[in-house]
Amino acid sequence: MTISRKCVPFTPFERELSKSTIALVTAGGVHLRNQEPFNIADELGDLGYREIPPDVDSSQLMVTHHHYEHTDADQDINVVFPIDVLRDLETEGFIGGIAKKHIGYMGYTMQLKAMYEGTAREIANDIDKGSRADAVVLTGG
Amino acid sequence: MKGIPTVLITVSPEVSAQMRPPRALYPKGFKIGNSLGRPGMRELQRRVLRDALGLLTQNTRPGETITIEYPEYGEQYEPPRVKKPGT
Numbered sequence: 469m470t471i472s473r474k475c476v477p478f479t480p481f482e483r484e485l486s487k488s489t490i491a492l493v494t495a496g497g498v499h500l501r502n503q504e505p506f507n508i509a510d511e512l513g514d515l516g517y518r519e520i521p522p523d524v525d526s527s528q529l530m531v532t533h534h535h536y537e538h539t540d541a542d543q544d545i546n547v548v549f550p551i552d553v554l555r556d557l558e559t560e561g562f563i564g565g566i567a568k569k570h571i572g573y574m575g576y577t578m579q580l581k582a583m584y585e586g587t588a589r590e591i592a593n594d595i596d597k598g599s600r601a602d603a604v605v606l607t608g609g
Numbered sequence: 610m611k612g613i614p615t616v617l618i619t620v621s622p623e624v625s626a627q628m629r630p631p632r633a634l635y636p637k638g639f640k641i642g643n644s645l646g647r648p649g650m651r652e653l654q655r656r657v658l659r660d661a662l663g664l665l666t667q668n669t670r671p672g673e674t675i676t677i678e679y680p681e682y683g684e685q686y687e688p689p690r691v692k693k694p695g696t
Contacts, residue, residue, distance in 0.1 A: 475629075476671040478672075479614045485666060540647060546651075557659065604614070604616075608644060609644075
């Protein structure tokens, strides 16, 4: 199926937040320190993405991205990838739980078609099948 | 795959709108790299995330970006603009 260029692909949310599991997907170049960094040497960008586990220690996360100023994220990753904040909302009962899988990728690319038709679909499938998320919060840099 | 509901937190609302996100929150005046606020401002970060998640349960118009002001963020920044053809 080809989606119209003018269409907004809207999926309704028909649950209660307090019973829902939430995943994070960020274009802010976030990954684990022991994962391969995004390739910032390639001017075309990096089409890969990294899976981030739900029990990650946020001090083990870092940013590899050369198209935004990420010194604040280097101090507190929650400014672009709010995993500790999500845990707070779970503790206070605002959400039901934290998804089994979260995703970081580097939003900058000159390969827009490959990002839109390849990477984005792979991430959506990965989250849909592997995270048990009821909804996703997206962030940029 | 039937789709999964999403909500975007954007600090570049004009740029993001080009991708037609289903739901989006623009925390007004936050700079790039500060989608949830500044480092260590956990209460502000919680407010922004609660507001973003709250859009899932509100009757927002598909493609609409909701702007919310957070005075405690402090100094405000102008978001990047999309260049119009011929400008």
